[in-house]
Amino acid sequence: xxxxxxxxxxxxxxxxNPLTVKCTYSVSGNPYLxxxxxxxxxxxxxxxxxxxxxxxxKGSYGFEAEFNKSQTSFHLKKPSALVSDSALYFCAVxxxxxxxxxxxxxxxxxxxxxx
Amino acid sequence: xxxxTQSPKYLFRKEGQNxxxxxxxxxxxxxxxxxxxDPGQGLRxxxxxxxxxxxxxxxxxxxxSVSREKKESFPxxxxxxxxxxxxxxxxxxxxxxENTEAxxxxxxxxxxx
Numbered sequence: 001x002x003x004x005x006x007x008x009x010x011x012x013x014x015x016x017n018p019l020t021v022k023c024t025y026s027v028s029g030n031p032y033l034x035x036x037x038x039x040x041x042x043x044x045x046x047x048x049x050x051x052x053x054x055x056x057x058k059g060s061y062g063f064e065a066e067f068n069k070s071q072t073s074f075h076l077k078k079p080s081a082l083v084s085d086s087a088l089y090f091c092a093v094x095x096x097x098x099x100x101x102x103x104x105x106x107x108x109x110x111x112x113x114x115x
Numbered sequence: 116x117x118x119x120t121q122s123p124k125y126l127f128r129k130e131g132q133n134x135x136x137x138x139x140x141x142x143x144x145x146x147x148x149x150x151x152x153d154p155g156q157g158l159r160x161x162x163x164x165x166x167x168x169x170x171x172x173x174x175x176x177x178x179x180s181v182s183r184e185k186k187e188s189f190p191x192x193x194x195x196x197x198x199x200x201x202x203x204x205x206x207x208x209x210x211x212x213e214n215t216e217a218x219x220x221x222x223x224x225x226x227x228x
């Protein structure tokens with residue numbers, strides 16, 4: 001079975017400071033990992049994904065994420081936060097060895113960037 | 116312009132009524148999904164479909180029904196059997212392979228009045 005956890009319901013950061021949104025996962029084999037962002041009353045937008053290769057993945061809007069197999073983590077990062085980054089962020093995992101292509105989503109983390 | 120379209124954006128349902136939420140995609144994606152989003156609970160899978168004329172129940176299928184008569188369309192019906200239907204509903208599609216991301220519609224907010 002595949003699962004993903006986002007341990008923080010909310011993350012607060014000042015504009016210009018680095019931000020991290022945490023995600024840990026559990027799968028039987030090597031995971032496929034995704035980050036999405038959701039603005040109020042909108043659908044989710046894809047940010048980035050890890051499939052294989054370099055552990056540091058770069059995505060849209062200056063976001064990046066680091067895959068850490070030993071810690072089973074895939075934290076989302078950005079060197080300098082913007083107020084416009086304030087949104088709900090979802091981590092998702094697929095287990096290609098688990099027989100299902102359906103992604104499992106975390107509960108979401110609300111990122112608030114203060115001016 | 117390729118994408119996935121949900122309609123309506125807002126929907127109000129009276130007690131005992133069935134309502135149907137529309138989801139259309141022109142991305143030529145094989146797989147389509149319906150999720151329900153409630154505050155603090157993330158996304159919960161209602162139904163999914165890998166190919167035309169085939170669909171599978173997700174984690175919370177009770178009180179919902181779907182059809183997949185065309186590749187482009189995956190409508191969701193919220194029946195009167197769904198006791199707590201007020202929520203934000205999201206439709207998504209993907210190529211159906213594990214390494215591809217999902218594309219989401221803008222959502223339909225359903226409210227029982």
